[in-house]
Amino acid sequence: MEMSGTRSRPADLTREKLVTAVLELIERDGISAVTMKQLACRIGCSTTAAYKHVLGKDELLELAADRMIAQQLLPARSGQHWTDQIRAIVQANLYLEDHHPWVSDVMLKRYENRGAETPNVRKGLDRTREVLVRGGFSPRCAALGNALVSATIIGLVVEAKYRSLRVSGDLPDAISEEEFRHCAIDTLVHGLQRLLTDNRKTAASERRAGRVTRG
Numbered sequence: 001m002e003m004s005g006t007r008s009r010p011a012d013l014t015r016e017k018l019v020t021a022v023l024e025l026i027e028r029d030g031i032s033a034v035t036m037k038q039l040a041c042r043i044g045c046s047t048t049a050a051y052k053h054v055l056g057k058d059e060l061l062e063l064a065a066d067r068m069i070a071q072q073l074l075p076a077r078s079g080q081h082w083t084d085q086i087r088a089i090v091q092a093n094l095y096l097e098d099h100h101p102w103v104s105d106v107m108l109k110r111y112e113n114r115g116a117e118t119p120n121v122r123k124g125l126d127r128t129r130e131v132l133v134r135g136g137f138s139p140r141c142a143a144l145g146n147a148l149v150s151a152t153i154i155g156l157v158v159e160a161k162y163r164s165l166r167v168s169g170d171l172p173d174a175i176s177e178e179e180f181r182h183c184a185i186d187t188l189v190h191g192l193q194r195l196l197t198d199n200r201k202t203a204a205s206e207r208r209a210g211r212v213t214r215g
Contacts, residue, residue, distance in 0.1 A: 013045050015053045015063065022064045031102040034061065058109075065106040066118040072096045073124055082135030083189050086149060089128055090185050093153045097160050104157045125150065132192070141199040145192050152188045156181060 021043040025034055036057055040047045054060045072092040077085060097104055110116065117125070128149050132142040163177070 013043070013049050013053065017043060018050060018053055018060060019063045019067055022060050023067065026064070026102060031061070031105070036060075061106045062110055062118060065103040066120045068096065068100055068103045069107075069118065069124065070120040073120060073127065075127070082131050083193070085131045086128070086189060086192065087185055089124075089131070089149065090153055090156070090188070094156060094160070094181060097157045101161065104161070135196065136200070137196055138199055138203065141195055145195055148188060148191060148195075152184060156184055 018039065022034055022039055025039060025042055034057060036047050036050055039060070040050050043050075054063070072095065074085070074088055074092055107118070107121070110118070125146060129142050129146045132145045133139065137145055159180075160177075
């Protein structure tokens with residue numbers, strides 16, 4: 001029989017409290033320790049009460065991962081060059097991977113099963129596109145650049161998880177992980193700079209062609 005006062009009343013329980021509790025549980029015992037029963041025990045509620053707020057463990061982990069992602073979102077800074085902002089965006093994502101690798105595990109599983117972004121992943125994509133548009137990219141090129149940034153981040157995250165499988169013929173032992181990442185980010189930024197240059201040339205050509213036609 002449950003003792004009065006040992007469990008939260010259903011009215012006191014919220015989705016946010018569940019997410020906070022699961023993050024604390026992961027921090028203490030790791031993601032493998034997360035079960036709905038263990039979570040209910042930690043927060044002081046019944047599993048039935050917990051299920052009224054989330055569909056189950058997978059949704060709860062996605063909510064927890066999305067909150068972690070929110071913590072590393074960077075605002076678009078008007079006074080900072082767009083290339084520096086792109087570097088910072090990639091590095092923030094890699095910091096999250098290095099310190100909380102379970103987050104990308106949860107997100108990759110979500111994409112594989114549902115192919116849908118979480119709210120804060122969407123915010124991150126929107127902010128990257130905003131940085132590029134402010135940097136002078138056309139909407140179309142900003143969308144392409146955004147996809148390239150995402151692909152680079154995903155590639156580096158997956159590489160971090162499976163670096164023991166890295167094809168090496170490949171990298172000299174003297175090259176550190178930090179150098180490898182720096183090179184990848186440089187390659188991304190240089191590619192984006194080339195994309196912007198080509199975009200501007202195309203726009204200029206179209207303007208000249210328009211003047212000739214009108215003339």
